[in-house]
Amino acid sequence: MIITMVSVSDTAGGAEAHTVALGRGLRDRGHDVTLYGRCPGWEERGLDRADIRLGPKWSRRTMAVGLLRVPVERHRTNAIADSSVYYLQFKREQIALTAPLARRAPVVWTEHGRWMGGPVGRLLLAGYARAAEHVSRVVCVSEAVAADLEPVVGRDKLVVVPNAIDTRRYAAPPPAMRAVLRQRLLPSRFHDRPVAVLAARLHGAKRHDRAVAAALASESALVVVGDGPDRERLERLAAGNVYVHFTGHRDDVPDLLAASDFYVYCGAETDGTPTCVLEAAAGGLPIVAFRGDPGTELIPYCGGLVLGEPTELTADAVSAMLERRGTGVAYVEQRHGRDRWLDAYERTFGECLR
Template sequence: MNGLRVALTLATSGGGVGNHVRSLCAGLVGRGHRVVVVGPASTEERFGFTAAGARFAPLEVGGRPSPFADAAALVRLRGLLRGADVVHAHGVRAGALAALARPSAPLAATLHNAPPSGSGADALLFGLLERVLVRRADLVLGVSGDLVERMRARGARRTGRALVPAPAMASSGRDPAELRAELGVEPGRPLLVTVARLAGQKGLPVLLDAAGRWAARTPPPLVAVAGDGPLHGRLATRISAGSLPVRLLGRRTDVADLLAAADVFVLASVWEGQPLVIQEALRAGLPVVATDVGGVPDLVGDAALLVPYGDPAALADGVARILDDGALAARMRVRARAAAGALPVPGDDADQVLDLYAEVLSGSHPR
């Protein structure tokens, strides 16, 4: 299957969605296909789709997310999708807008995030967007099993689990002891690392609750959090007020070095699909303690200690088990490296979607 014209659409993205779309751009272009990415200008600025070989077409949708909110955007989107062989939307909002634009090409969608909790306006709107999407889409992928099951229950024609490989991330070769000293980690003091956007989904208040428990240990582990986001001020205030052994490092370009220097990787998220940071931690051979949510269990298998989300005592105890049991820590490092060997690699995602596009275009996939 040569020379497909593929249109990838997305809405505003803070990380995972944009990284995945960029990975697909590189893989599809590298396999001889033409790709246009349609989304907010801010996504091109952050993720550099054109640098991956795609053409970028900006599409701004104003106001509150709604499939009916911006008629001008729908008209422009319809024109941008004209001539594509396949349209592949990423996220419920982008998928619903693509469905309403009614491209002549088959429509695929990948869902990257869990629905809002509760029964408020956001949850109702999300449900409406889902219904618009599944009514039109030929194929709906989810980044976790729970999303796939949700789409099946809503009547999606065909569903599957998307591959979301983490990009290769090489360490600079910096001496881990040097980095630990820079962070203020004395010899013999454990270093716990979290890589997360400072936002509600990442469960960082629970991480701080757990850090309060770790503070009673001798010596207390230092928790280093790499990432930025809207909760920075609130988290910093709480860390200072409680004298917690936590450092907010901001956005870092040396995550591989941080992982090489760490003793344990910790993830406290409320929900995740196939988190790139856990894939990176496994490749670094780190013991992992993570919340048992979304696609995390399928991703890690027996290579991590899983704890319930929202339970700081369980999170603290999971880390303590590793710190107190050198044999367990060693076994988890071996398991992490074994699990890393089974992870998808860049290019696997493009191969997967191309196989699925071929099924849709061949007519074996009822529309």
């Protein structure tokens, strides 16, 4: 198949990692894959890309100007080469570009999260419903995401394909190697405490302050991996506490997970299946999560805890949880492995060509 992805993003997040993994996996299976646009990590994996001169990804800040650009951006789809399937995953591309592309080949979307609320959500939903008339399939990362879309898209177009990870990359190392990683990657003051870790884009909607509070309540150290607009606030909240360490963006996340004892997950209400939870569980870490966040249905399979409030995480609770280290490894390998995920996407694209 010739699979053409149209996606513009300059932010390295979960959706972008999904795009790169899908493009690389499909290419390795012999398909011709090209990206029109930009995606962090794409060219670093040796994948083909062409520029289409689309504006920035839609957000509350860029929405007004973005809507004015729609006629021009639709015209620019003429520069996109013919394809077996066109693949879109962000709202701007889905709403603005699906109709012209669908006249040339089937269009497939992926939906990564729950539908947003408020005036912006209602505005997008109207355009999304019109664009969905032209889409062939919508891949949803969870049943909850599919339930949000069913009244708008129709169940016959929805396919649920849970997120996946390369479990080999996150496999827990032998004890001796783990000890080396702890010595090399963690501050020396952390060596006599349980170490919690979170690795995510630091955005206020995810309320990562709960992770800071839970770690301190349990007398654990916390490694905060990642960057984003909420980092400054979180650093102020930590108030220079020596047991909270901010690393910024890192390329060695699997090693940092391996050096830690448990993971703290905080999700925004629009999140779908959190890949950070899958990555941590694949490395054997128990997961601490918070009641009401998306993705908490995964936690019982990972030997973790779902809390109502951060202060519920006590030192005794952490000690008991660490006895269940490794519980989630088999579950992630069986349900969220990369091969099964690629099989599902290949099958979905193939069904659109019949």
